[in-house]
Amino acid sequence: MTTTLQRPPSERPDFATELRDSRLPLWLPRAILLGAVAVGLALAFLSPLNIPQAVIIAWLLMWALPIASRIVEGSRKATDRTVTLLVTSAFGLALIPLGSILGLVISKGAPQLSADFFTFSMRNVVGEGGGIYHALIGTLLITAAATIISVPIGLFTAIYLVEYGAGNRLSRWITFLVDVMTGIPSIVAGLFAYALFVIFFGEGVRLGIGGAVALSVLMVPIVVRACEEMLKLVPNELREAAYALGVPKWRTVVKIVLPTAISGIVTGVTLSIARVIGETAPLLIIAGLTDSVNFNLFGERMATLPVFTYYSVKFPGVPPEASIDRGWGAALVLIMIVMLLNLVARAVSYFFSPKGER
Amino acid sequence: MAKSIDVSDLNIYYGDFLAVEGVNINIPAKSVTAFIGPSGCGKSTFLRSLNRMHEVIKGAYVQGKVLIDGQDLYAPEMDPVNVRRMIGMVFQRPNPFPTMSIYDNVLAGQKLNSKRMKKSESDDVVERSLRSAGLWAEVKDRLDRPGSGLSGGQQQRLCIARAISVQPEVLLMDEPCSALDPISTSVIEDLIHELKTEYTIVIVTHNMQQAARVSDDTAFFNLSGVGQPGNLVEVGRTEKIFSNPEDPATEAYIQGRFG
Numbered sequence: 001m002t003t004t005l006q007r008p009p010s011e012r013p014d015f016a017t018e019l020r021d022s023r024l025p026l027w028l029p030r031a032i033l034l035g036a037v038a039v040g041l042a043l044a045f046l047s048p049l050n051i052p053q054a055v056i057i058a059w060l061l062m063w064a065l066p067i068a069s070r071i072v073e074g075s076r077k078a079t080d081r082t083v084t085l086l087v088t089s090a091f092g093l094a095l096i097p098l099g100s101i102l103g104l105v106i107s108k109g110a111p112q113l114s115a116d117f118f119t120f121s122m123r124n125v126v127g128e129g130g131g132i133y134h135a136l137i138g139t140l141l142i143t144a145a146a147t148i149i150s151v152p153i154g155l156f157t158a159i160y161l162v163e164y165g166a167g168n169r170l171s172r173w174i175t176f177l178v179d180v181m182t183g184i185p186s187i188v189a190g191l192f193a194y195a196l197f198v199i200f201f202g203e204g205v206r207l208g209i210g211g212a213v214a215l216s217v218l219m220v221p222i223v224v225r226a227c228e229e230m231l232k233l234v235p236n237e238l239r240e241a242a243y244a245l246g247v248p249k250w251r252t253v254v255k256i257v258l259p260t261a262i263s264g265i266v267t268g269v270t271l272s273i274a275r276v277i278g279e280t281a282p283l284l285i286i287a288g289l290t291d292s293v294n295f296n297l298f299g300e301r302m303a304t305l306p307v308f309t310y311y312s313v314k315f316p317g318v319p320p321e322a323s324i325d326r327g328w329g330a331a332l333v334l335i336m337i338v339m340l341l342n343l344v345a346r347a348v349s350y351f352f353s354p355k356g357e358r
Numbered sequence: 359m360a361k362s363i364d365v366s367d368l369n370i371y372y373g374d375f376l377a378v379e380g381v382n383i384n385i386p387a388k389s390v391t392a393f394i395g396p397s398g399c400g401k402s403t404f405l406r407s408l409n410r411m412h413e414v415i416k417g418a419y420v421q422g423k424v425l426i427d428g429q430d431l432y433a434p435e436m437d438p439v440n441v442r443r444m445i446g447m448v449f450q451r452p453n454p455f456p457t458m459s460i461y462d463n464v465l466a467g468q469k470l471n472s473k474r475m476k477k478s479e480s481d482d483v484v485e486r487s488l489r490s491a492g493l494w495a496e497v498k499d500r501l502d503r504p505g506s507g508l509s510g511g512q513q514q515r516l517c518i519a520r521a522i523s524v525q526p527e528v529l530l531m532d533e534p535c536s537a538l539d540p541i542s543t544s545v546i547e548d549l550i551h552e553l554k555t556e557y558t559i560v561i562v563t564h565n566m567q568q569a570a571r572v573s574d575d576t577a578f579f580n581l582s583g584v585g586q587p588g589n590l591v592e593v594g595r596t597e598k599i600f601s602n603p604e605d606p607a608t609e610a611y612i613q614g615r616f617g
Binding site: 237240241245246247 | 409411414416439440441442443444446447449451453454455456457466467469470471472517520521524
C-alpha cells in the first residue's frame with residue numbers, strides 16, 4: 001500500500017515578509033562607537049574626571065548598542081551584540097597590562113639606550129655612566145648554556161615518549177613527572193641548583209653554570225611538551241612509508257620524523273628560551289651579581305639582566321636616580337630580547353616548514 | 359627478480375583479537391593478485407602481514423607460515439627491516455616525504471639507509487624508476503621541486519617510483535587508487551600491467567571492476583560477523599571468480615547482492 005505524502009496548503013501568505021526582519025541601520029554600531037570614544041576623550045581632557053573614569057563612562061555608553069538592538073531587532077540579535085561587546089571588552093582589558101607595561105618600560109628605558117649602555121660594564125662606576133655589557137653577556141651565556149643542557153634532554157625525552165614509549169607505564173610516569181616539573185616554582189629550581197653545587201664547591205658557591213642548571217630545570221619540561229606535541233603532529237603515514245622502504249626505526253626518526261617536525265621544534269625551543277631568559281629568583285641565588293664582565297661560566301659570579309635590574313632598583317646607592325634609570329634600561333633590553341626571540345620563532349617556523357606546504 | 363609467496367594456516371592477531379584466521383594462499387610470481395572483500399574483513403591486515411608492516415601496530419603478531427621463495431618471513435632469525443627492503447609497499451593515501459624533493463623522494467629508500475651512490479648512478483635510478491612509474495615525462499624538468507606539490511595521482515605514482523627504486527621482489531598495493539580520480543586510476547592500472555612483467559604484485563581494492571581489469575588471480579575475503587575474524591573464502595583465476603565462483607558468498611559479493 002502506498003500513500004502519497006501531500007503537503008498541506010501553504011499557511012504562509014506573508015512568505016516574503018517572514019524571511020525579513022527589522023534591523024538596526026548599518027552605520028549605527030560605528031556611530032555609537034565613535035560617539036563613546038568622543039565622549040570619553042572629552043571627559044578625560046575637558047572635565048575634572050580622570051582617564052579611568054572617562055574610559056568606564058565611555059564603555060557604559062557602548063551599551064546603547066545592545067539596548068537599541070533589543071528594542072528594534074529582538075532578543076537573538078541583542079544577545080549576539082551583548083556577547084560581542086563583552087568579549088571585546090575582555091580582550092581590551094587583557095591588553096591594558098601589556099600596553100601599560102610596554103609603555104612604561106619604553107618611556108623610562110628608551111632614554112638610557114646608547115652605545116655606552118651596551119658596551120660598558122659597571123666596574124668602578126659610581127653614580128652616572130656605566131652600562132649593562134656584563135649583565136648582557138651573563139644572560140646570553142647562561143641562557144645559551146641552559147639551552148645546550150635542556151634541548152638534548154627535552155628532545156630525547158619527547159622522542160622516547162612519542163616514538164618508543166607510546167603509552168607504556170614508564171612513559172605515563174614521565175609525562176606525569178614532566179607535568180609536575182612544569183609547576184616547580186623558579187626559586188625552588190634555584191635552591192636545587194645551589195644545593196647541587198654546594199656538594200662540590202662548598203657553601204656560598206656562585207657560578208654561571210649553576211644558573212644554567214637552574215634554568216634548565218625550568219626549561220626541560222617546556223621543551224619536552226613542545227617537542228612532544230610537534231612529533232605527534234607528524235603523520236603516521238610518513239613513518240609507515242619509511243618502514244615499508246626497509247628503513248630502520250632510528251633512521252626513520254632521525255631522517256623523516258625530526259626534519260618534518262623541525263620547524264615546530266625550533267619554534268618551541270625558542271619560545272622556551274624566551275620563557276626562562278627573564279627568570280630572576282634562581283639566578284639571584286646561584287649566579288649572584290658582579291660589576292665586572294665575566295666570560296667564564298665555570299668561575300666566579302656572573303651578572304644577568306634580571307638580577308641587575310633587581311639590584312639597580314632595590315639597592316640604588318646614593319644618589320639613586322642613575323642606578324634606577326639603568327634598571328629601566330636593562331628591563332627594556334630584556335623585553336626587546338624576548339620580543340626578538342618571538343620574532344625569530346615565527347621566522348623559523350616559516351622558513352623551516354616543509355616546502356610546498358606553506 | 360620476482361618471487362612467489364606461499365602462505366599456510368596464517369592467523370593474524372592484534373593483541374588478544376584474532377583479526378584474520380586460517381589463510382592458505384599461493385601468490386604466483388610475476389602476476390597480479392587482487393584481494394577483494396567488504397571493509398573490515400582483514401584484507402589490508404593480511405596484505406601488511408606479507409611484509410611484516412602490521413607489526414608496526416603494537417601487540418600485533420602472527421601464527422603460521424609466510425614463505426617467499428621458500429624462505430619463512432617469520433622465522434626468528436629474519437629481520438623485519440630486511441624483509442621490507444625485499445617487499446615494497448604502496449599505501450592508500452599518497453605519502454611522499456614532505457621535506458624532500460621529487461628526486462630525493464624517489465631515492466628515499468637508498469638515502470634513508472645512507473647507501474652511497476655516485477651522482478650518475480643515482481640519476482640513472484631516478485630516471486629508471488620514474489619511467490617505470492610513468493611519471494618521468496611530467497616531472498623531469500622539476501626534479502628538485504617538493505614532492506608534495508604534485509597532484510594526487512602524480513604523488514601516488516611518485517610513491518610507486520619510490521617503492522620500485524629499491525628493486526623489491528614483490529610490490530604490495532593497499533587500495534592504491536581509492537583516493538584518485540578515474541584518469542589517474544587508469545594511468546596506475548596501466549602501470550600495474552607493465553610492472554607485472556618484473557614484479558609480483560598484490561593489490562587490495564574495493565573496486566570490483568578494477569580487480570577484474572588488472573588482476574590475474576583474485577582472492578575474496580569475508581567475515582562471518584562483527585567481531586569475528588576475517589577469513590579467505592575463495593581464491594582462483596580472476597575470470598573464474600568473476601564468472602563462475604564456487605562459494606555463494608563470493609557470487610553474492612561480486613554481483614552486489616551482499617548482506
